[in-house]
Amino acid sequence: MPDIEVRGLTRLYGSHRVVDEVGFTAPTGLVTGFLGPNGAGKTTTLRMVLGLVKPTAGTALVGGRPYQELPHPRRVVGAMLEATGFHPGRSGRDHLRILATAGGVDRKRVDEVLGMVELADDAGRRVGGYSLGMRQRLGLAAALLGDPRVLILDEPANGLDPAGMAWLRGLLRSLAAEGRCVLVSSHVLSEMAQTADHFVIISRGRTRYDGTLAGLGDPCVSVRTPDPAALRDALVAAGHEVSAGGADGLEVRGTSPGEIGRVAAGAGIALSGLTEAGTSLEEAFLRLTEDRVPVPALP
């Protein structure tokens, strides 16, 4: 059973359909990437899933129930939204103590999650003195507080430095590996391509895709060699689809770097570069969202 199940979710502001019959599922044990251009309706969708914004139509179930009907929501769902804030005069630890108290979570968890997000040394300081990255980590700590089996994170990578991004990626992977359902919204495709197993793409308030990366199209491998013509012949002979990729490079679809290495070795061709050139996520994303209207200029 999917831990998050959204069906026909719709929200109108005036006559504008900000979210228009969005439907998707986020399966247990996977990181689901929730992608879309700015203004696609991602945040409004997540706020409806979490009971903060009332849907005009449709349903969103978390752990089989509407969020508002969960008896102890913090213990089932951990959420971090972009609009989550902190009182600048309160310490990070006190912020979490308040949530633990109201959410029926053991106070011991406060120091555990502070350790998990590497904020233990700064927990006694006022949040007003925290950097953006530290606030993001405090928000993550709050999401993890109730040891929830569902995590809903809105743009968690915002404000993190490259080391922080790598740390976040590892954290999300390990949370999913523990059997949790992790739904992460992002507009940074390269980051999501590395992190997520399942992808939901929305644009202009509508669901454009709900499935795996493989389903979006074949992965693409970039290969460079001093002798591209010979490699091309060898790859085509081996039944691969090859296109030119720069002066001394080729792009190969529907295969793996290992397979290309084997073909090259078999033909005695030296390689000077071999990368899984991202997947086709960006291309698929642009294809799925290209019909979006330009943002109107402000009057």
Added chain:
Amino acid sequence: MNTLLRAELLKLRTVRSPWLLLLAAALFTTAGAIGPVVSGDDSSDPATWSRSAAHAGLAALFSLVLGILAVAGEHRHRTVTDTYLTTPRRGRVITAKLVVQTAAGLVVGVVAAATAFGVVALTVAVDGGSFDAADGGLWRTLAGSVVWNAAFAAIGVGVGALVRNLAGAIAAALAWIAVVEGVVAQLTGDSAARWLPLAAGQALARMDDSGLPQLGAGVLLAGYAALIGVIAVSTTLGRDVS
């Protein structure tokens, strides 16, 4: 509900603003209570004692701000998202805030009343007069002042929940107190204006002979607090939080 009350109490204790408001209330009461004597009133007259002590009631302005901060402050700092994620039944959150802030208003009222009592006793002693610590009028004013503080803190929660914008909520509340009630009094005369919240508070602290009887004023003010509380809870349920 018990956990929500403890969480709200923790919110109050872990920031500085409530403590600063409490300090401001005590300082304001001190200055106000000295006022009548400084301006030449007889420090030995029990009527002067009540006039001085009523400033503990006027400290309710600080209690009002305290109540507003409890709700509008959460919107200002966007902690309200986490609050409602933790407790999606928003009516319970507002109810818990009403209870805790009313108690906080009581504390402000008691501190202000104790301050006023001390100032009155001191001014009498300095002037070499005789002070009757059991004076009935003085104690009625002090008791009314405590209730005024508690009621205004609760009303503040309602105002904060309705307006949500912190600056707007405080401006609206202060405009009501400084302008609206005065205008209504001019248009309709005191007979109607004495039913308004500030006038009821002043009657509670026995500041004005033309006001309502003290007990009636207390009941009226509690009614205002309950009414705005009910409106606050019901409007909070359906509104989007963003």
